[in-house]
Amino acid sequence: MDIARAIADLQSSLGQRITLSKSDLALHGQSESHFPPSPPDAVAYPETTAEVAEIVTLCARHRVPVVAWGTGTSLEGQAQAFRGGIVVDFSRMNAVLDVATADMTARVQPGLTRQALNDALRATGLFFPVDPGANASLGGMASTRASGTTAVRYGTMRDNVLALEVVTAKGEVIRTGTGARKSSSGYDLTGLFVGAEGTLGLITELTLRLSGQPEAISAAVCAFDSVADAVATVIDTIQCGIPIARIELMDTESVRAVNAHAKMTLPEKPHLLLEFHGTPASTAEQAESFGALAREHKGSDFDWATQTEARTALWAMRHNAYYAILGQRPGARAIVTDICVPISKLAEAIEETRADLDQAGVMGPILGHVGDGNFHAVLLIDPDNPDELTAAKAASDRMVTRALALGGTATGEHGIGVGKLDYMQREHGGGWALMGALKHALDPLNILNPGKLVPPRN
Incomplete structure (x- = not known):
């Protein structure tokens, strides 16, 4: 070098x-x-x-x-x-290059953030639905195959990236995919680069699938006596086909943190945060159907938020939960980890994780996108105490072991990078070596984000 x-x-x-x-x-x-x-x-x-x-x-x-x-x-x-x-x-590559309203697509540069795109789309009646919480760049979201609070209805970046422009490790500029909604033409190269974490090429342009802005949006908060009751409600909701747009879980510790941070007065017990999209009539029907299911599992009455300002405050509370949790222990750093399991195993995974963290003495509130079986733990540590880091990493390792045993994955949306590299062999077996072979074929000099995602090499 x-x-x-x-x-x-x-x-x-x-x-x-x-x-x-x-x-x-x-x-x-x-x-x-x-x-x-x-x-x-x-x-x-x-x-x-x-x-x-x-x-x-x-x-x-x-x-x-x-x-x-x-x-x-x-x-x-x-x-x-x-x-x-x-x-x-x-x-500096942050432009909206084109919006095709009839096709419901947008071509953008990778440095554009999701909020900036939605600001630009405001007058079109369209929006980009993937919401990972942070105001991330769209190129970064594609590279990590991000998802977030709306994935239960609108899917992840995998479902919303139609085409890419990519600079390969040789400096060649290629295009993958088209503006068409589907194709059976050759390998899915777009899918290969989405989630590759910059190890196979640098994304310089994206063609994104847009969605129509719903006529009506309503949001609600519902408390439960236990995580198991909340998750059972989620499972019933999905099995009944209620097209809920967002369904988020906060455990008791997370609720305690956001109450302190946002000056809220939520009961200190597990909560589901919900959002319904559609017409005024359909959102009311969805809410009524969900309410009946929640009552079967001892859910509280809804705290409704139908005005834009109230909904914004509700989701700001959820998106700022990370900072609220950090505020519970000033000066702490966080190991922010996530796993994803089949939703039938979600309550088991969360409850075992909660018990494990409590037994290990690791402070770690839990929250997540429970509509697709994904949850996060924010493990707080004193950065100057190596014993706490060791304990938190061990707890994170047990989370992954638990997820894999339940038929899940080491990460639902945060990706691998270096933090979860050690789990790839366990999860993918020989498939991980195949990923390494693809990396070697496309980047023989190993210059693109080396040491991440795939088996290490010199």
């Missing part, structure tokens, strides 16, 4: 848009989770696909690692340059 030559060559073409400033390097070495700082050697700010291709070509020539950066909200170290090299920050 000749990093000095690579930086010199990039300075010739990018000028001041490649930086070695300590503040820039520090910013791009940070993570939302517990990983230690790992500043890159330089940060590049491309403005065009051609510039991204030139960056990758020069880095390949000098065998320098290349790591893509959206907004830095990934949780398993995906955007950190643990082996040094160049971080490619896509914040």
Whole structure:
């Protein structure tokens, strides 16, 4: 690796848009989770696909690692340059290139955030439904195959990315997919790059599936005596075909945290947060059907939020739950982990995890997208206490072991990065080696986000 030559060559073409400033390097070495700082050697700010291709070509020539950066909200170290090299920050490639209202699609650059896209779509009657909570970049969301609160109705990034423009490890620009809603033409290359965490190519453009803005939206909060009762209600709701748009769980500890943070007065017991989309008549019918199911499982009466401001406050409470939980222990860092299991096993997984965390003495409120069997634990640790880090990592490991034993996965939406690399062999067996073979075929020099997702190699 000749990093000095690579930086010199990039300075010739990018000028001041490649930086070695300590503040820039520090910013791009940070993570939302517990990983230690790992500043890159330089940060590049491309403005065009051609510039991204030139960056990758020069880095390949000098065998320098290349790591893509959206907004830095990934949780398993995906955007950190643990082996040094160049971080490619896509914040200047943030345009909406085209909105085809009749086709209900949008072409966007990867640095555009989901909120910025929805702001741009406001007058069209369309919106982009995938909501991971953070205001993440759309390129980053595709790279981690993100999902979130609306996945139970609208699906994940896997379901909402129709086509991509990608710069490969050779610096070649390719296009995958089309604007058509389906195809049986060859390998699904779009699906290959969605979820690849930047290990196979750098996404420079996305064609996204949009949805119609619902005529009516209503939201509600419902308390339960136990997680088992709440999850049983979720299972019944899905089996009955009620087209609920969001259905989120907060356990007692999470509710306690958001009460303190947002000055709420929710009863300190498990809660479901719900949202219904449709017409005024259909949302009322959905709510009535859900209410009957909730009452069968000792659910409380709904606390309704039909006005936009009230709904916004409700979901802001949920999206800010991470910061509310951090506020329960000032100065703490978090291991933010997630697993996903078949929903029939969800109550078992959550209750066993709660008991395990309590027995281990690890502070870890639980919340999640229970409509698709996915939940999160925010494990709080003193960053200066290695014993706490060890205990939390051990608890996280037991969560994954439990998920795999129940027929689930090590991660429902956070991805692998480096944080969950050790679980890939357990979950995928020989399939993990096949992933490594694909990586080697497409990136023989191992310059694209090395050390992440696939089996390690030199």
